[in-house]
Amino acid sequence: MGVVTLTTSTSYLQYSVMSVCYLFSSRLVFLSHRMFEQGSKMFFCCCGDAMPQRVMLQGAGPGAQVPAHLTRVPISLIGTDADTDYSDKTVKGKVVRKGPLVSLASDNFILKTVIQEEDFPPKASSQNPSINVVLFGALAEDFSHAVDRGDSVVASGFAVGRSPTFNKDKLHPFNLLLSGDAACVYVSRPPPPPDPRSPPASKRSSALPAEGSRTKAPKYSYCRLDDLKAGSVVNTYGVVVFFKQPFKSRGTDFCSTLKITDQSNQKVGCTVFCEKLEDHPQVFQVGDIVRLHRVKVQSFNNSMTLVNTFGFSVLAFDGPEGGSIEPRTSSCSFHWDQEDRRTVEELRSWTSSQALLPLVPTTPLSAAQPKAYFDLTCQLLAKAPIDSSCTLLRVWDGTRCAHTLLKVIVEQNVTEGPSSFSKGRESLIASILVYDNHVESAVQLKPGDFLRIYNLRAIPGSSKAQGLSSSSSSRAEAEAEGVDHLLFHLHGGTAYGRGIRVLPENSQDVQELKRVMEAVPEEAEDHFSELNDSLMLEVWSTPPQCPAAEPTECSTERSCDHDTQPVTLSELKRSGPGRVHHVRVQLRSYEPHRLHQALKLYCSKCTKMQDVPDDDLLASLFSEEKDSEPCVFPPWALSGRVLIPGDSPTFPSRSLSVHLSTRLLCADKPRELIFLMGSTLEETCRLAAGYLNIVPVMSSGGHMTLLDLSAPFLFRGRKRYYGCKRCSEVTVREPEGVELIDEKVVAEALGVQLLQFVLLMKLELQDATDTLDVFLWSDAESFFGVSAEDVAANQEAQNRIRQTMDSLCPAGGSAGGRPWMDLCLTAYRAEDEAGQNQTCYQILQSTVTKPASTTSTTSTTSIGATVTR
DNA sequence: GATTAGGCTTTG
Numbered sequence: 001m002g003v004v005t006l007t008t009s010t011s012y013l014q015y016s017v018m019s020v021c022y023l024f025s026s027r028l029v030f031l032s033h034r035m036f037e038q039g040s041k042m043f044f045c046c047c048g049d050a051m052p053q054r055v056m057l058q059g060a061g062p063g064a065q066v067p068a069h070l071t072r073v074p075i076s077l078i079g080t081d082a083d084t085d086y087s088d089k090t091v092k093g094k095v096v097r098k099g100p101l102v103s104l105a106s107d108n109f110i111l112k113t114v115i116q117e118e119d120f121p122p123k124a125s126s127q128n129p130s131i132n133v134v135l136f137g138a139l140a141e142d143f144s145h146a147v148d149r150g151d152s153v154v155a156s157g158f159a160v161g162r163s164p165t166f167n168k169d170k171l172h173p174f175n176l177l178l179s180g181d182a183a184c185v186y187v188s189r190p191p192p193p194p195d196p197r198s199p200p201a202s203k204r205s206s207a208l209p210a211e212g213s214r215t216k217a218p219k220y221s222y223c224r225l226d227d228l229k230a231g232s233v234v235n236t237y238g239v240v241v242f243f244k245q246p247f248k249s250r251g252t253d254f255c256s257t258l259k260i261t262d263q264s265n266q267k268v269g270c271t272v273f274c275e276k277l278e279d280h281p282q283v284f285q286v287g288d289i290v291r292l293h294r295v296k297v298q299s300f301n302n303s304m305t306l307v308n309t310f311g312f313s314v315l316a317f318d319g320p321e322g323g324s325i326e327p328r329t330s331s332c333s334f335h336w337d338q339e340d341r342r343t344v345e346e347l348r349s350w351t352s353s354q355a356l357l358p359l360v361p362t363t364p365l366s367a368a369q370p371k372a373y374f375d376l377t378c379q380l381l382a383k384a385p386i387d388s389s390c391t392l393l394r395v396w397d398g399t400r401c402a403h404t405l406l407k408v409i410v411e412q413n414v415t416e417g418p419s420s421f422s423k424g425r426e427s428l429i430a431s432i433l434v435y436d437n438h439v440e441s442a443v444q445l446k447p448g449d450f451l452r453i454y455n456l457r458a459i460p461g462s463s464k465a466q467g468l469s470s471s472s473s474s475r476a477e478a479e480a481e482g483v484d485h486l487l488f489h490l491h492g493g494t495a496y497g498r499g500i501r502v503l504p505e506n507s508q509d510v511q512e513l514k515r516v517m518e519a520v521p522e523e524a525e526d527h528f529s530e531l532n533d534s535l536m537l538e539v540w541s542t543p544p545q546c547p548a549a550e551p552t553e554c555s556t557e558r559s560c561d562h563d564t565q566p567v568t569l570s571e572l573k574r575s576g577p578g579r580v581h582h583v584r585v586q587l588r589s590y591e592p593h594r595l596h597q598a599l600k601l602y603c604s605k606c607t608k609m610q611d612v613p614d615d616d617l618l619a620s621l622f623s624e625e626k627d628s629e630p631c632v633f634p635p636w637a638l639s640g641r642v643l644i645p646g647d648s649p650t651f652p653s654r655s656l657s658v659h660l661s662t663r664l665l666c667a668d669k670p671r672e673l674i675f676l677m678g679s680t681l682e683e684t685c686r687l688a689a690g691y692l693n694i695v696p697v698m699s700s701g702g703h704m705t706l707l708d709l710s711a712p713f714l715f716r717g718r719k720r721y722y723g724c725k726r727c728s729e730v731t732v733r734e735p736e737g738v739e740l741i742d743e744k745v746v747a748e749a750l751g752v753q754l755l756q757f758v759l760l761m762k763l764e765l766q767d768a769t770d771t772l773d774v775f776l777w778s779d780a781e782s783f784f785g786v787s788a789e790d791v792a793a794n795q796e797a798q799n800r801i802r803q804t805m806d807s808l809c810p811a812g813g814s815a816g817g818r819p820w821m822d823l824c825l826t827a828y829r830a831e832d833e834a835g836q837n838q839t840c841y842q843i844l845q846s847t848v849t850k851p852a853s854t855t856s857t858t859s860t861t862s863i864g865a866t867v868t869r
Numbered sequence: 870g871a872t873t874a875g876g877c878t879t880t881g
Contacts, residue, residue, distance in 0.1 A: 495876070
């Protein structure tokens with residue numbers, strides 16, 4: 001599998017915190033503090049300094065306005081008139097794509113962006129025109145830092161060139177090239193949306209110094225849990241290690257109980273009395289983090305406890321690292337700043353190091369074991385009172401319980417919500433009897449609510465064994481007989497945190513639950529219900545095999561020889577790394593959607609992976625080398641010239657300097673390998689039709705050398721080969737032998753560490769129990785039945801991948817229409833970019849078996865994204 | 870500016 005670390009890619013969330021402009025020596029200088037958020041780490045960096053200004057924020061100062069003598073040209077007119085002088089012209093557009101900053105040499109950069117015209121000239125019908133813009137040098141660097149997608153920019157001082165990617169991207173036949181002192185970009189940014197983490201300040205006119213507006217907010221200090229002094233009122237942060245949902249106290253309030261801890265390892269009990277439920281801590285599970293303001297420290301039984309006091313407020317957060325930091329609170333105004341954010345991050349990181357988080361937050365019905373106590377996240381479908389101390393809740397979570405679920409029969413017309421469901425759905429519904437104090441909270445619940453029920457007990461055995469035989473008329477009647485049935489009880493009292501909580505619709509857990517539920521097709525439910533044989537139930541507690549009404553063949557097969565039974569994704573997630581699993585799943589989604597981005601270059605030596613540069617970038621690398629300086633050629637090289645016929649007045653015929661290997665010439669193989677100097681990318685490609693191997697070279701310091709290794713070092717027909725910048729030690733030599741000249745031989749002669757084309761995709765798999773992100777990488781070629789090298793060079797290979805993905809995951813198709821895949825997965829540990837260990841999954845030894853679609857795989861017409869470079 | 874509870878060793 002190699003040693004490449006593949007982790008879920010971290011997206012760099014980037015936003016400008018503030019921009020300040022100074023007038024400095026009569027030149028405008030733009031200082032931008034930008035904040036980067038990367039996983040759990042935050043840092044600031046300052047870009048821009050007292051250098052001449054190249055990228056300017058409009059409205060920031062007098063010099064930042066577009067000079068009045070410049071006139072704007074519509075993007076559609078760029079390049080239409082060969083005589084146009086663009087030195088006094090501008091082009092305006094919105095940044096719709098922004099490429100990475102590519103480093104060419106230590107202080108030279110290149111960056112590609114696409115801008116789209118927004119308002120000029122107004123056009124109702126077709127799409128607004130857009131154009132590629134290539135920026136060079138410090139301008140590229142500044143642009144990379146200062147401009148975001150969505151910004152509106154005005155470019156001036158540009159040159160216009162033919163776009164080498166026009167055939168591919170159909171964007172614009174020309175592009176804008178910005179380099180040198182004259183080039184400038186003016187930026188204006190739409191006003192930022194309000195920060196959702198900073199709710200508007202309270203309208204209360206209260207003089208409370210507390211949770212006011214951000215500007216007036218006082219500095220809060222937080223007391224560590226080993227530093228609590230009895231009698232004081234403090235603010236504190238903690239990780240929840242135990243909690244009880246709010247329950248009615250004997251007094252006037254609801255009471256909730258927390259036990260929290262922090263880096264001091266002290267465990268401190270905390271009691272909250274509030275009349276209103278919404279003012280209580282919104283804690284959903286152990287590991288949640290709470291911030292408490294104004295709690296009184298009391299000594300009880302020789303330990304410190306916390307009780308809320310006047311002005312009390314609480315925020316709660318999810319516990320796992322990397323999750324969103326969205327405070328849960330009913331308060332409409334609260335103080336919240338970067339320091340709070342950092343504190344939560346630190347507690348999360350500490351929590352994970354202490355293994356305080358439960359491995360499995362809640363147990364799905366599919367994993368419920370007889371007699372076990374567990375927490376359940378589910379949706380309420382219906383409820384019915386049984387008697388004054390017992391209420392029936394009918395719930396489901398989209399998973400299938402391994403045991404038959406008992407249906408409790410209730411009197412007619414007492415059920416809130418549907419009294420029965422389709423046969424298939426019924427088989428997925430669990431009956432929960434809630435007792436005593438929980439009856440009162442059940443009254444508040446509405447069918448459709450998403451619930452978490454704490455300390456639920458699975459009651460096993462036959463209905464008779466539970467005293468619920470059909471002849472019994474006591475509390476409920478069960479229609480099922482047998483020994484393999486389950487019913488659930490929520491016992492009275494609040495011991496062990498027993499209780500019911502309604503989860504907010506926007507919570508992560510509810511989103512996850514919905515995904516699982518949506519993956520259960522109606523037909524499948526009915527299909528399931530036919531199979532009530534206990535042996536079959538055992539089998540069918542694993543993912544459904546053919547849930548669609550019209551059974552579809554499985555679209556992939558495993559070629560491995562592991563002797564292991566398929567598991568559900570939820571089971572797989574509960575087991576550790578270092579194992580191989582078989583799963584039967586559907587493809588829910590995949591990345592990248594633009595399939596050409598799945599193609600990467602991989603160095604087997606340093607194990608680094610990089611993107612394949614696009615033609616715009618390559619074209620600029622070639623064009624930079626047009627004017628070669630004088631050069632001493634190596635003694636083995638025979639020099640000559642080759643004529644490249646032109647195809648238009650813009651591209652006249654040119655003769656270029658070529659160098660041949662004496663050894664190959666003597667072997668009568670003059671066309672096997674040429675070293676070509678000063679060619680453009682286009683010319684190189686054209687010559688590649690006539691020469692087997694072309695190595696583009698340039699003169700540097702009076703000697704012949706390769707171009708920058710961002711460019712291919714070798715062209716072989718339509719194939720291009722790249723070298724690793726880190727691992728190559730370039731010297732231009734002729735190959736040793738003459739028998740076979742291929743990319744390996746050439747690379748070896750040139751001291752180039754050859755990069756390999758690979759395919760890398762992230763697939764989101766799903767079954768009835770869960771979803772899972774997996775990588776398709778080392779076995780991607782055998783999965784698709786194509787080589788990555790072919791994908792880089794030929795349309796048929798690209799079509800094959802596109803069609804395979806379309807058939808596994810049809811656009812706009814429902815889950816029911818997606819084929820099922822038998823896959824072999826391996827689970828392994830890898831470090832993410834923040835240095836945190838996480839479990840990753842990779843598809844191994846699995847192959848798509850069916851032709852991807854009914855359309856011909858040899859079709860040469862491609863629509864939409866292809867993997868063309 | 871009172872009162873509530875102060876986990877738990879698990880009924881139906």
